[in-house]
Amino acid sequence: xxxxxxxxxxxxxxxxxxxxxxxxxxxxxxxxxxxxxxxxxxxxxxxxxxxxxxxxxxxxxxxxxxxxxxxxxxxxxxxxxxxxxxxxxxxxxxxxxxxxxxxxxxxxxxxxxxxxxxxxxxxxxxxxxxxxxxxxxxxxxxxxxxxxxxxxxxxxxxxxxxxxxxxxxxxxxxxxxxxxxxxxxxxxxxxxxxxxxxxxxxxxxxxxxxxxxxxxxxxxxxxxxxxxxxxxxxxxxxxxxxxxxxxxxxxxxxxxxxxxxxxxxxxxxxxxxxxxxxxxxxxxxxxxxxxxxxxxxxxxxxxxxxxxxxxxxxxxxxxxxxxxxxxxxxxxxxxxxxxxx
Amino acid sequence: xxxxxxxxxxxxxxxxxxxxxxxxxxxxxxxxxxxxxxxxxxxxxxxxxxxxxxxxxxxxxxxxxxxxxxxxxxxxxxxxxxxxxxxxxxxxxxxxxxxxxxxxxxxxxxxxxxxxxxxxxxxxxxxxxxxxxxxxxxxxxxxxxxxxxxxxxxxxxxxxxxxxxxxxxxxxxxxxxxxxxxxxxxxxxxxxxxxxxxxxxxxxxxxxxxxxxxxxxxxxxxxxxxxxxxxxxxxxxxxxxxxxxxxxxxxxxxxxxxxxxxxxxxxxxxxxxxxxxxxxxxxxxxxxxxxxxxxxxxxxxxxxxxxxxxxxxxxxxxxxxxxxxxxxxxxxxxxxxxxxx
DNA sequence: CTGAAAGCGCTTACAG
DNA sequence: CTGAAAGCGCTTACAG
Numbered sequence: 108x109x110x111x112x113x114x115x116x117x118x119x120x121x122x123x124x125x126x127x128x129x130x131x132x133x134x135x136x137x138x139x140x141x142x143x144x145x146x147x148x149x150x151x152x153x154x155x156x157x158x159x160x161x162x163x164x165x166x167x168x169x170x171x172x173x174x175x176x177x178x179x180x181x182x183x184x185x186x187x188x189x190x191x192x193x194x195x196x197x198x199x200x201x202x203x204x205x206x207x208x209x210x211x212x213x214x215x216x217x218x219x220x221x222x223x224x225x226x227x228x229x230x231x232x233x234x235x236x237x238x239x240x241x242x243x244x245x246x247x248x249x250x251x252x253x254x255x256x257x258x259x260x261x262x263x264x265x266x267x268x269x270x271x272x273x274x275x276x277x278x279x280x281x282x283x284x285x286x287x288x289x290x291x292x293x294x295x296x297x298x299x300x301x302x303x304x305x306x307x308x309x310x311x312x313x314x315x316x317x318x319x320x321x322x323x324x325x326x327x328x329x330x331x332x333x334x335x336x337x338x339x340x341x342x343x344x345x346x347x348x349x350x351x352x353x354x355x356x357x358x359x360x361x362x363x364x365x366x367x368x369x370x371x372x373x374x375x376x377x378x379x380x381x382x383x384x385x386x387x388x389x390x391x392x393x394x395x396x397x398x399x400x401x402x403x404x405x406x407x408x409x410x411x412x413x414x415x416x417x418x419x420x421x422x423x424x425x426x427x428x429x430x431x432x433x434x435x436x437x438x439x440x441x442x443x444x445x446x447x448x
Numbered sequence: 449x450x451x452x453x454x455x456x457x458x459x460x461x462x463x464x465x466x467x468x469x470x471x472x473x474x475x476x477x478x479x480x481x482x483x484x485x486x487x488x489x490x491x492x493x494x495x496x497x498x499x500x501x502x503x504x505x506x507x508x509x510x511x512x513x514x515x516x517x518x519x520x521x522x523x524x525x526x527x528x529x530x531x532x533x534x535x536x537x538x539x540x541x542x543x544x545x546x547x548x549x550x551x552x553x554x555x556x557x558x559x560x561x562x563x564x565x566x567x568x569x570x571x572x573x574x575x576x577x578x579x580x581x582x583x584x585x586x587x588x589x590x591x592x593x594x595x596x597x598x599x600x601x602x603x604x605x606x607x608x609x610x611x612x613x614x615x616x617x618x619x620x621x622x623x624x625x626x627x628x629x630x631x632x633x634x635x636x637x638x639x640x641x642x643x644x645x646x647x648x649x650x651x652x653x654x655x656x657x658x659x660x661x662x663x664x665x666x667x668x669x670x671x672x673x674x675x676x677x678x679x680x681x682x683x684x685x686x687x688x689x690x691x692x693x694x695x696x697x698x699x700x701x702x703x704x705x706x707x708x709x710x711x712x713x714x715x716x717x718x719x720x721x722x723x724x725x726x727x728x729x730x731x732x733x734x735x736x737x738x739x740x741x742x743x744x745x746x747x748x749x750x751x752x753x754x755x756x757x758x759x760x761x762x763x764x765x766x767x768x769x770x771x772x773x774x775x776x777x778x779x780x781x782x783x784x785x786x787x788x789x
Numbered sequence: 790c791t792g793a794a795a796g797c798g799c800t801t802a803c804a805g
Numbered sequence: 806c807t808g809a810a811a812g813c814g815c816t817t818a819c820a821g
Contacts, residue, residue: 118798131800131809165799170813184525229547461814471815472816488790511796
């Protein structure tokens with residue numbers, strides 16, 4: 108046949124004509140092959156191949172009321188941990204025949220209603236969302252429309268939207284107790300913005316609770332910065348100037364810690380001799396900075412895969428999703444140690 | 449009205465009934481509002497709002513033969529530079545009313561036909577692809593079906609598929625000339641796999657050409673590794689053992705360089721005193737490692753935005769895309785210097 | 790300015 | 806096992 112037949116998208120009827128069968132038979136050959144006689148089926152496949160036929164996804168979605176598209180709403184992709192999460196999520200999903208709509212929505216969970224609706228309105232039949240859902244409009248929408256949704260990153264025991272994540276409070280609790288156990292008394296937590304960010308908020312809460320119950324309320328502080336490396340460096344400078352007695356800085360992300368580490372070098376502070384620095388995330392770089400970073404593992408890959416699996420089950424078998432709490436661990440490396448004196 | 453009306457997705461006819469108009473008028477109210485009488489239009493909007501109406505994307509796509517979905521095929525998201533590229537791409541696109549299908553396709557350009565077809569078959573009407581298209585089936589498919597496509601990352605002067613990228617050969621050429629100018633004679637290039645990767649291949653070619661014309665053919669070597677930090681470290685160990693006379697290692701990515709840097713620390717090699725290390729990408733971490741890394745800037749953000757703009761224009765005004773060559777620069781930092789003697 | 794009707798490309802009861 | 810026909814939810818000539 109001539110090349111021109113490839114030139115434009117062909118449809119079931121093109122294939123039907125070519126194979127001398129009805130469109131119904133073409134459809135059946137692809138969707139329920141066992142129900143069509145094998146020689147006819149082969150004729151259909153041959154015609155389809157020759158015409159470069161692929162079913163029109165929109166028509167299929169309209170007819171079946173199934174798009175096979177799932178969405179992901181994450182703060183940003185410029186962040187190691189979210190990129191890994193989405194990478195795992197997408198791979199798992201496309202293996203199962205789903206496409207993923209990606210949407211970056213910024214750091215504040217109060218602002219995600221519009222973009223998440225966009226995802227659903229444009230066809231996503233299930234959703235991965237990072238962090239707790241705080242917008243009541245969004246919550247109501249998801250429940251009423253029965254959109255299978257899983258929130259990731261923080262495990263929520265008290266939400267009717269299932270979550271696949273870890274306990275941010277407990278992880279930080281463990282870390283702070285470790286630092287206090289080392290003998291530190293003047294501790295600062297460097298956090299990203301806590302508004303609209305339940306993960307950061309939980310960590311700050313854990314820090315305040317643990318330091319308070321250790322009698323360190325007066326000698327411990329929290330400083331909030333946004334998420335970049337440079338912010339970490341700037342915050343470290345502020346800490347050094349404002350709280351010079353500080354011997355340990357607990358950073359709520361590895362990225363902030365990298366910035367802090369670099370700034371300490373500039374300030375001539377020895378780590379961990381002069382100051383202990385810890386991170387959160389256990390990015391690959393955490394082992395390669397100097398000194399290697401004490402941090403908390405964040406199971407980004409696992410969260411992405413499990414969220415994908417849960418959503419696939421939910422949309423296919425209408426199964427309800429159960430929350431999963433993944434364990435994290437404290438990884439002790441050279442950036443932490445006892446205070447000097 | 450009762451809450452139950454929100455419960456299931458409503459359609460144009462629901463809105464039409466509610467607003468006591470025809471479906472045509474509902475459609476027009478949204479798509480060509482100026483053509484419907486304002487009081488009627490307002491009645492339609494009120495009904496739509498009350499019913500939580502949003503047009504069915506699949507039906508719209510089928511009818512208009514426009515999905516407003518664009519695809520992106522990238523090697524992986526676990527890589528700073530691609531994550532930034534996609535972040536910029538997605539933000540720009542969703543601002544313009546497009547959704548993005550994300551697909552990770554691995555590092556070898558010979559293997560991307562299936563996943564890219566998947567993107568198109570599932571509705572992508574335009575594509576961003578990383579790197580040169582080497583699979584003839586893919587090339588033919590894209591051309592015959594007139595899928596607006598831009599390849600990024602490497603500028604191609606000789607392809608009929610437009611590219612928005614930079615000149616990998618020239619960038620490396622500049623870098624190698626700089627290193628030779630410093631006085632190095634025993635130079636090793638540490639590259640990621642070059643099969644199916646035109647960016648890496650171009651850099652290796654530049655390295656070989658420049659060292660050869662400087663009369664360094666015998667004293668220079670190329671070692672190929674895959675893309676992880678640990679691979680960089682392993683490669684550095686090999687270099688130290690196999691070519692102990694080496695005084696400069698040119699890494700084809702910052703990630704490889706980070707690994708090399710860490711390994712040099714373990715080996716007790718001073719940088720740049722014992723060995724000069726350079727990277728490629730200018731990731732944010734490049735300024736924060738010790739010592740900061742001499743590297744090449746890669747305009748990931750700019751490539752993402754410009755690719756998005758070009759594709760939007762191509763699908764809306766049927767405009768043909770012109771290739772863009774973006775300049776890179778060599779950033780000299782403390783990890784490079786003259787050889788010791 | 791508005792409505793009735795056709796048709797986009799599929800799948801699936803319903804007949805045969 | 807196969808085909809004719811309806812219908813998914815839209816948009817848009819075509820009439821009025």
